[in-house]
Amino acid sequence: MIKTPKRNPSVVIIGAGMTGILLTIKLHEAGITDITILEKKEKIGGTWRENTYPGVACDVPAHLYSYSFEPNPEWSNRYASGDEIQAYFEKVSRKYNVLERVRFNEAVTDAEYSRGKWTVESSVGNTYEADFLISATGILHHPFKPDFDGQESFKGAMFHTAEWDHSVDLKGKRVGIIGTGSTATQIICELPKQADNLTVFQRTPQWIAPTPNREFSETIKQKCRDSRLRIEIAKKVYHTIFEQIFSKALVGNKLSHFILSTACKLNLRLGVKDKELRKKLTPDYKVGCKRLVMSGDFYSAIQRQNVDLITAGIECITESGVRTIDGKDHDLDVLVVATGFDPVAYMRPMTMKGKGGTSIDQTWQKKVRAYRSVLLPEQPNFFLMLGPNTPIGNFSVIEMSEVQVPYVLQLIERWRENEYDEVACTQEAMEGFNQRLKDAMGDTVWTSGCQSWYLDADGDPLSWPFTWKQWKQEMETPDMNDFMTARYPNKVKSKSKSKSTEEALVS
Ligand code: NAP
Numbered sequence: 001m002i003k004t005p006k007r008n009p010s011v012v013i014i015g016a017g018m019t020g021i022l023l024t025i026k027l028h029e030a031g032i033t034d035i036t037i038l039e040k041k042e043k044i045g046g047t048w049r050e051n052t053y054p055g056v057a058c059d060v061p062a063h064l065y066s067y068s069f070e071p072n073p074e075w076s077n078r079y080a081s082g083d084e085i086q087a088y089f090e091k092v093s094r095k096y097n098v099l100e101r102v103r104f105n106e107a108v109t110d111a112e113y114s115r116g117k118w119t120v121e122s123s124v125g126n127t128y129e130a131d132f133l134i135s136a137t138g139i140l141h142h143p144f145k146p147d148f149d150g151q152e153s154f155k156g157a158m159f160h161t162a163e164w165d166h167s168v169d170l171k172g173k174r175v176g177i178i179g180t181g182s183t184a185t186q187i188i189c190e191l192p193k194q195a196d197n198l199t200v201f202q203r204t205p206q207w208i209a210p211t212p213n214r215e216f217s218e219t220i221k222q223k224c225r226d227s228r229l230r231i232e233i234a235k236k237v238y239h240t241i242f243e244q245i246f247s248k249a250l251v252g253n254k255l256s257h258f259i260l261s262t263a264c265k266l267n268l269r270l271g272v273k274d275k276e277l278r279k280k281l282t283p284d285y286k287v288g289c290k291r292l293v294m295s296g297d298f299y300s301a302i303q304r305q306n307v308d309l310i311t312a313g314i315e316c317i318t319e320s321g322v323r324t325i326d327g328k329d330h331d332l333d334v335l336v337v338a339t340g341f342d343p344v345a346y347m348r349p350m351t352m353k354g355k356g357g358t359s360i361d362q363t364w365q366k367k368v369r370a371y372r373s374v375l376l377p378e379q380p381n382f383f384l385m386l387g388p389n390t391p392i393g394n395f396s397v398i399e400m401s402e403v404q405v406p407y408v409l410q411l412i413e414r415w416r417e418n419e420y421d422e423v424a425c426t427q428e429a430m431e432g433f434n435q436r437l438k439d440a441m442g443d444t445v446w447t448s449g450c451q452s453w454y455l456d457a458d459g460d461p462l463s464w465p466f467t468w469k470q471w472k473q474e475m476e477t478p479d480m481n482d483f484m485t486a487r488y489p490n491k492v493k494s495k496s497k498s499k500s501t502e503e504a505l506v507s
């Protein structure tokens with residue numbers, strides 16, 4: 001019997017960041033050739049293209065923050081800088097011919113689904129048809145900018161960390177920074193080397209996990225070049241530490257939490273001798289409740305002569321700087337807004353209509369949630385990479401995407417085998433999945449009493465309340481009982497010109 005060739009779906013991916021690149025490589029490896037990535041900017045790289053602030057780096061060890069199939073012996077440090085990571089993604093994209101599939105400067109403005117096809121509109125007026133639409137926009141890419149009273153009156157330069165204005169020379173300047181999250185911490189470690197003075201406006205102190213950086217010598221790099229096993233071992237060690245200590249500590253393992261807490265508390269005790277300053281820097285919530293800040297330098301940076309820590313709340317912004325609620329004016333030339341991101345915007349502001357005309361804003365009106373982070377009941381043949389309840393935290397997002405991509409590929413593979421033209425999770429499956437997570441959240445550290453971007457508007461954490469191991473196991477194979485599928489015998493033929501598609505259509 002002649003085996004029917006597999007169908008070759010057309011796939012549109014939104015975003016050419018870490019996940020979009022990975023998806024393209026893996027779809028192509030699976031034999032799918034009709035792939036278009038729509039990228040709103042002029043370059044690939046996502047987070048690493050956008051964030052160019054002084055000190056930008058990844059606080060996950062570089063060997064862990066690399067694709068499993070592209071280890072990089074050239075990493076210069078244990079924690080790689082933003083520039084180096086951007087260069088890595090550019091190199092990988094070139095090597096795997098990803099760039100030729102990217103349409104740059106084309107943001108997706110609208111997507112509409114009908115009978116097994118997505119019609120996708122872009123900002124330059126192009127229209128694409130696709131069997132599958134995949135959002136790979138990442139989580140934190142919409143800057144959150146609070147509306148401070150009087151901010152329009154400020155005479156100096158003011159910008160968000162993700163929109164760094166490199167035309168502003170910081171030499172000899174008085175710079176202020178609002179926020180003390182992971183981003184601000186990296187800037188605080190770097191900026192005092194450039195600016196005359198740095199004033200840090202802290203609303204809530206952070207726990208800092210001691211993670212000293214280390215330069216990799218030429219000898220180490222050569223050993224890594226000579227032996228991939230060496231990199232694999234380093235990766236395994238880092239992964240085990242993250243899984244056993246960081247990850248387990250957050251989801252209720254008492255021993256892991258004790259170890260992590262002790263490390264953070266000792267770090268503060270040993271790093272800051274001045275009692276008054278230490279008090280200001282001591283959080284009143286559990287370690288890990290907010291996303292843990294990882295830094296080997298923060299405590300020494302905050303104690304530099306030219307750095308001031310202000311803990312009085314911000315009353316308003318004036319034409320000359322920031323006025324705090326104790327009535328003090330802090331004169332500044334530059335004000336950096338390090339207030340984080342909107343974590344639930346995902347691929348929006350694009351509009352999106354799924355089956356029966358249900359818009360994404362309607363679907364998420366009450367709550368932003370998904371089935372297994374990846375699927376939505378009303379949006380068939382659509383996958384949301386790194387969606388709500390992906391086990392974010394301090395893990396490598398590359399590792400997370402490398403778990404989600406094979407899951408998505410399995411669902412696409414069934415389409416290729418002609419099992420269905422349309423696949424979506426059921427409403428019940430999504431409700432059940434989310435209820436199970438909600439029931440387990442009480443055991444996690446995120447609900448122990450702090451404010452953070454992990455929490456949605458109802459105070460429910462957007463993370464995964466079980467172990468990494470369990471997540472991986474549950475993501476191994478899609479449970480088809482949780483899906484609704486449909487066939488469309490008169491479905492519009494794929495526009496793909498590839499041989500396998502044409503054969504499939506003929507058969
Ligand atoms: P963030 O963690 O959300 O921190 C925002 C900071 O701004 C907090 O200190 C917050 O104070 C403060 N803030 C917000 N609104 C304010 C207001 N109205 N007045 C005064 N202060 C205000 O944002 P982020 O530092 O950009 O980090 C976001 C996430 O990005 C991180 O958690 C991490 O997942 C990721 N990231 C990763 C890396 C990496 O190396 N892998 C580096 C940077 C960022 P409160 O604490 O009081 O809310």
